[in-house]
Amino acid sequence: MMQDKSNLEPSARDEVLRRSFEIARRSHTHGNHPFGAVLVDSAGKVLIESENGYMPAHDGTAHAERLLATQACRTLSKEILANATLYSSAEPCAMCAGAIYWAGIGRVVYALSERRLRGVTGNHPENPTLDLPCREVFRSGQRPTEVVGPLLEDEAEGLHEGVWKT
Secondary structure, eight states, rough: OOOSSSSSSSHHHHHHHHHHHHHHHHHTTTTOOOOEEEETTTOOOEEEEEEEEOTTTTOOOHHHHHHHHHHHHHHSSSHHTOOOOOEOEEEEOOHHHHHHHHHOOOEEEEEHHHHHHHHHHHTTOOOOOOOOHHHHHHHHHSSSSSSEOOOOOOHHHHHTTTSSSO
């Protein structure tokens, strides 16, 4: 596990990560899957929040991180993005890691690992989890993307309790 090199102390980092949990809970109350993401600048100021957007269109690409990356590209400068940190309630999947990379977001901090998420969701048709760590996706790129996680994994797993029963 890498150390978080952002300007946030561990307690502040955990606070922002828990904010992504609140967004995930909100997402679930809106009828979506319990995933949330937060983008903060180098000083820890929240820039964008995003929840999962699966419903109502059953859009399997509407993951919180991908939606956040799209909004970030449209509204923030490359300089801000390069020094920003995306906090996510779960490890970005391969699709989301690609979107984060292409958006130019410099750092990712996540809670629940993709491998552990797969154990939670099982073979649910709405979440055919890829067991591909985001570090591998980022490592294949031409510029570095720092990754910190998993963190607060037990707490993050609790967000999914009872959600993925078929």
